[in-house]
Amino acid sequence: xxxxxxxxxxxxxxxxxxxxxxxxxxxxxxxxxxxxxxxxxxxxxxxxxxxxxxxxxxxxxxxxxxxxxxxxxxxxxxxxxxxxxxxxxxxxxxxxxxxxxxxxxxxxxxxxxxxxxxxxxxxxxxxxxxxxxxxxxxxxxxxxxxxxxxxxxxxxxxxxxxxxxxxxxxxxxxxxxxxxxxxxxxxxxxxxxxxxxxxxxxxxxxxxxxxxxxxxxxxxxxxxxxxxxxxxxxxxxxxxxxxxxxxxxxxxxxxxxxxxxxxxxxxxxxxxxxxxxxx
DNA sequence: TACTAACCTGTACG
DNA sequence: ACGTACAGGTTAG
Numbered sequence: 122x123x124x125x126x127x128x129x130x131x132x133x134x135x136x137x138x139x140x141x142x143x144x145x146x147x148x149x150x151x152x153x154x155x156x157x158x159x160x161x162x163x164x165x166x167x168x169x170x171x172x173x174x175x176x177x178x179x180x181x182x183x184x185x186x187x188x189x190x191x192x193x194x195x196x197x198x199x200x201x202x203x204x205x206x207x208x209x210x211x212x213x214x215x216x217x218x219x220x221x222x223x224x225x226x227x228x229x230x231x232x233x234x235x236x237x238x239x240x241x242x243x244x245x246x247x248x249x250x251x252x253x254x255x256x257x258x259x260x261x262x263x264x265x266x267x268x269x270x271x272x273x274x275x276x277x278x279x280x281x282x283x284x285x286x287x288x289x290x291x292x293x294x295x296x297x298x299x300x301x302x303x304x305x306x307x308x309x310x311x312x313x314x315x316x317x318x319x320x321x322x323x324x325x326x327x328x329x330x331x332x333x334x335x336x337x338x339x340x341x342x343x344x345x346x347x348x349x350x351x352x353x354x355x356x357x358x359x360x361x362x363x364x365x366x367x368x369x370x371x372x373x374x375x376x377x378x379x380x381x382x383x384x385x386x387x388x389x390x391x392x393x394x395x396x397x398x399x400x
Numbered sequence: 401t402a403c404t405a406a407c408c409t410g411t412a413c414g
Numbered sequence: 415a416c417g418t419a420c421a422g423g424t425t426a427g
Contacts, residue, residue, distance in 0.1 A: 223423040224407080224420095225410090225422075226420085226422075227421090228410080228421095273408080314424090314425085315425085318424095319422075319423060319424090323422085336422080363402080397422095
């Protein structure tokens with residue numbers, strides 16, 4: 122089954138990627154830089170010469186697509202954006218990125234993360250280009266408030282520092298969370314100052330192997346209201362803890378254990394329909 | 401438990 | 415120009 126690099130990178134999962142020319146994407150992934158050439162996406166090159174399975178090629182994509190094709194809407198989304206994949210990200214980078222993403226927009230998130238990487242990450246040269254690796258936990262944990270504010274974090278500055286400290290101190294252990302089940306892992310993440318339901322689900326889906334995670338953000342809510350007014354209806358404007366849980370249960374019941382893939386297709390579709398910008 | 405307002409920052413709109 | 419709204423939410427009350 123094919124991989125569509127553009128669709129996958131431009132679907133709100135990652136922020137520190139940049140296209141050079143018409144075919145080459147370079148991206149920061151933790152302590153690594155990745156290079157994806159659209160003419161051969163299965164050969165991802167890496168600064169660390171590591172094999173990270175960026176496109177989750179070990180997932181049985183055909184089977185997953187079959188499993189999640191439960192209704193007309195999702196079939197349309199899959200047809201409209203073929204080869205859209207979930208990307209497997211570095212957990213710490215993903216964790217910080219989505220804390221930074223709260224109540225912000227893609228351009229802003231990207232800019233802030235770039236400044237964080239430049240200020241706290243190591244500079245490396247790869248394929249004759251310069252990059253800044255994503256900062257290590259200890260660097261962010263020991264950052265001063267003023268340094269973090271200078272990156273444009275605003276009120277999220279203490280969130281980022283505290284979240285990094287949780288990792289350094291071992292209260293958040295990504296290898297452990299990968300092995301835990303969805304609910305247990307989510308419960309741990311929610312404890313972190315600055316992480317709520319939505320951010321936790323992003324981290325779980327994009328970096329901790331929890332494919333039943335289904336981040337419910339503004340756009341997905343909009344898409345559910347627009348496309349599934351009967352099936353996933355809910356009252357009120359705000360989405361409370363309880364409503365979030367209930368809605369997630371209904372979603373997994375409908376789409377099954379790979380619901381996270383559906384979220385990605387629906388998110389891509391609703392944003393494209395509203396002509397929103399990507400990277 | 402459920403609901404609201406306030407919140408840094410940057411940009412797009414009138 | 416300059417105010418206002420809003421953006422992939424979360425927290426505190």
